[in-house]
Amino acid sequence: MEIQSVKTRYGIIGNAPALNRALDIAMQVAATNMSVLITGESGVGKESIPKIIHHLSSRKHGPYIAVNCGAIPEGTIDSELFGHEKGSFTGAHESRKGYFEEANEGTIFLDEVAELPLGTQVRLLRVLETGEFIRVGSSKVQKTNVRVVAATNVNFAQAIQNGKFRDDLYYRLNQVPIFMPSLRERGSDIELLFKKFATDFAERYRIPVLQLTDSAANSLREYRWPGNIRQLKNITEQISILETERLVTPELLIRYLPQDLATNKPMIMGGSNSSDFSEREILYKVLFDMRNDLTDLKKLVLEMIQSGTGFVNSDENAALFQKVFQAEEHQNSDLPVRMTPASNIIHLGSGTSEVDEEVEESLSLSQTEKDLIRKALQKHRNRRKYAAQELGISERTLYRKIKEYDLGK
Numbered sequence: 001m002e003i004q005s006v007k008t009r010y011g012i013i014g015n016a017p018a019l020n021r022a023l024d025i026a027m028q029v030a031a032t033n034m035s036v037l038i039t040g041e042s043g044v045g046k047e048s049i050p051k052i053i054h055h056l057s058s059r060k061h062g063p064y065i066a067v068n069c070g071a072i073p074e075g076t077i078d079s080e081l082f083g084h085e086k087g088s089f090t091g092a093h094e095s096r097k098g099y100f101e102e103a104n105e106g107t108i109f110l111d112e113v114a115e116l117p118l119g120t121q122v123r124l125l126r127v128l129e130t131g132e133f134i135r136v137g138s139s140k141v142q143k144t145n146v147r148v149v150a151a152t153n154v155n156f157a158q159a160i161q162n163g164k165f166r167d168d169l170y171y172r173l174n175q176v177p178i179f180m181p182s183l184r185e186r187g188s189d190i191e192l193l194f195k196k197f198a199t200d201f202a203e204r205y206r207i208p209v210l211q212l213t214d215s216a217a218n219s220l221r222e223y224r225w226p227g228n229i230r231q232l233k234n235i236t237e238q239i240s241i242l243e244t245e246r247l248v249t250p251e252l253l254i255r256y257l258p259q260d261l262a263t264n265k266p267m268i269m270g271g272s273n274s275s276d277f278s279e280r281e282i283l284y285k286v287l288f289d290m291r292n293d294l295t296d297l298k299k300l301v302l303e304m305i306q307s308g309t310g311f312v313n314s315d316e317n318a319a320l321f322q323k324v325f326q327a328e329e330h331q332n333s334d335l336p337v338r339m340t341p342a343s344n345i346i347h348l349g350s351g352t353s354e355v356d357e358e359v360e361e362s363l364s365l366s367q368t369e370k371d372l373i374r375k376a377l378q379k380h381r382n383r384r385k386y387a388a389q390e391l392g393i394s395e396r397t398l399y400r401k402i403k404e405y406d407l408g409k
């Protein structure tokens with residue numbers, strides 16, 4: 001089958017080289033049983049690739065099951081994937097097959113696979129390597145013949161380094177990598193997609209089709225599209241319904257595009273118009289740097305106390321003290337840091353040493369996180385899906401944080 005036929009069959013619009021490359025790899029790997037890992041930002045259309053792989057493979061007559069790993073609670077995900085026996089846990093009134101059992105001789109698509117708990121990752125690795133699994137509450141080993149296609153928008157290198165994802169599972173899933181490009185990397189495809197969505201909505205709502213001016217088309221290409229195709233589709237639908245004018249100009253577009261994300265150009269940080277969310281990386285970096293400085297200071301004081309020596313008047317120590325305690329004198333800092341002045345902390349004499357007052361450290365990362373989540377929810381009017389995208393976390397993680405910080409009221 002030719003690539004254009006695949007695009008037509010699955011409703012894929014565009015001719016960007018990176019998109020064509022992803023489709024070409026999917027078509028080539030379909031005839032094999034190799035595991036495939038699809039990466040790319042949220043909203044780029046990763047869910048189309050496993051369907052192509054399945055329907056072009058010898059398993060096309062078998063079942064195809066798509067599972068959103070990030071939407072299943074951690075306590076039930078093993079049961080959902082591998083099944084359970086009657087009475088294995090509270091509420092298990094009867095035995096149940098899991099997705100891997102149901103998808104036997106077919107294909108299973110694990111979306112947001114990086115959200116899997118570590119325990120579930122071990123069980124998934126066993127299925128990939130041996131085709132074996134055990135239902136929750138059972139000791140009987142069962143077999144399944146399943147093709148696994150996984151997808152994520154997470155940086156795996158960072159997830160592995162942070163201990164959130166097993167490297168052996170990553171290499172097993174990543175037999176064939178496929179990268180889906182972001183919308184801002186697809187150039188003229190953006191205009192094609194806008195016209196396709198505008199035509200679809202015109203037919204659905206029985207209204208005239210939107211038309212783009214040349215300058216409006218340029219504005220679409222210059223926008224960053226953090227929500228990718230999903231965001232473009234939503235904005236096209238909003239304009240189609242809310243605007244009576246059918247000719248779309250840059251002035252009309254700008255009313256529907258967030259101003260702080262309006263172009264691909266780098267944003268200037270600071271100033272009265274700076275977004276709280278655009279500064280959160282800087283905030284965390286400052287907090288962690290200060291925490292490290294305080295840790296170094298504590299070690300230095302402890303070493304001097306244990307050795308029974310006086311304060312060493314070196315340039316290195318003086319610089320360390322100055323760096324740590326300057327934070328309190330910074331008039332414009334809103335960081336949640338509280339420190340005791342240096343003059344009240346250490347009193348070291350010749351041959352003796354004592355600590356008059358401990359270093360107080362109040363780097364409230366949890367409060368900062370709580371505030372960021374509250375602002376994201378307020379910004380998106382409690383629409384948790386968009387708040388999670390704003391914060392760069394999964395919906396399941398956001399739900400857990402809302403419950404943890406009691407923000408659901």
